[in-house]
Amino acid sequence: MLDRRTFVLGCALAAGFGSGDAGAIAADAPILSLRGPQGEVLSEQSLASLDTLPQSKFKTSTPWHKGVVEFSGTALSAYFEAAHVSPRKIRLVALNDYVVDAEVSDLLAGDALLATRQNGVPLPISDKGPVFLIFPFDARSELQHQSYYSRAVWQLTEIDIVE
Numbered sequence: 001m002l003d004r005r006t007f008v009l010g011c012a013l014a015a016g017f018g019s020g021d022a023g024a025i026a027a028d029a030p031i032l033s034l035r036g037p038q039g040e041v042l043s044e045q046s047l048a049s050l051d052t053l054p055q056s057k058f059k060t061s062t063p064w065h066k067g068v069v070e071f072s073g074t075a076l077s078a079y080f081e082a083a084h085v086s087p088r089k090i091r092l093v094a095l096n097d098y099v100v101d102a103e104v105s106d107l108l109a110g111d112a113l114l115a116t117r118q119n120g121v122p123l124p125i126s127d128k129g130p131v132f133l134i135f136p137f138d139a140r141s142e143l144q145h146q147s148y149y150s151r152a153v154w155q156l157t158e159i160d161i162v163e
Contacts, residue, residue: 025122027051031130032114034083035160042161043083047130050116054078058113058136063149064128071115071134077108085161092133092151093158095125101162102151110135110143114156128154 025031030044050073057072080086091101115132116123123129132154137143 025125025130031116032156033158034085035158037161037163039160042085047116047122050074050079050114050131053082056113058111058139060134060136060138062134062137062152064154068138070119071113071132072117072120073113073115073131076104076112076114076133079114080104087161087163089162091158091160091162092153092156093160094153095155095157098153098155100151100153106147107133107151110148110151111139112151125155131156 025047027048028046030046032045032050034042034045036042053074055072056075056078057070059068059070061068074082087104089101089103090107091099093099113134113136115134116130118127118129118132123132132152133156134152135143135148137148142148
């Protein structure tokens with residue numbers, strides 16, 4: 001079972017302390033866990049396994065970046081479809097223990113993306129990676145609201161199904 005401490009240690013070892021590419025993660029290292037309502041691990045995904053899912057991308061500006069950035073990864077809807085789950089409510093958990101609960105219908109309506117790349121480059125832990133749940137903020141004005149900004153979780157490591 002993957003926990004955040006094990007994840008961080010594994011990523012640091014995979015990156016090789018002092019190797020010039022600090023924050024890089026081995027493609028086969030687990031980076032995202034999906035847990036069921038009782039906390040059971042339903043799946044653990046690596047960058048390589050996330051890359052096998054249907055890929056999407058969009059360009060948008062964010063409150064945390066200068067200018068427009070291209071994000072790519074798998075749509076949250078495709079992730080759930082591949083996992084054969086249809087949750088109504090989830091809890092998003094980041095490496096730093098930031099936690100937010102969200103209605104899945106809101107996330108899907110906002111075209112949430114599990115981004116693993118920024119401008120074509122894998123997201124390192126040191127820059128919001130390895131997984132950043134992000135929305136195409138520039139696409140629709142209703143996405144430019146605190147309710148969506150608070151659910152744009154970087155360093156996402158766990159998705160817990162609440163119901």
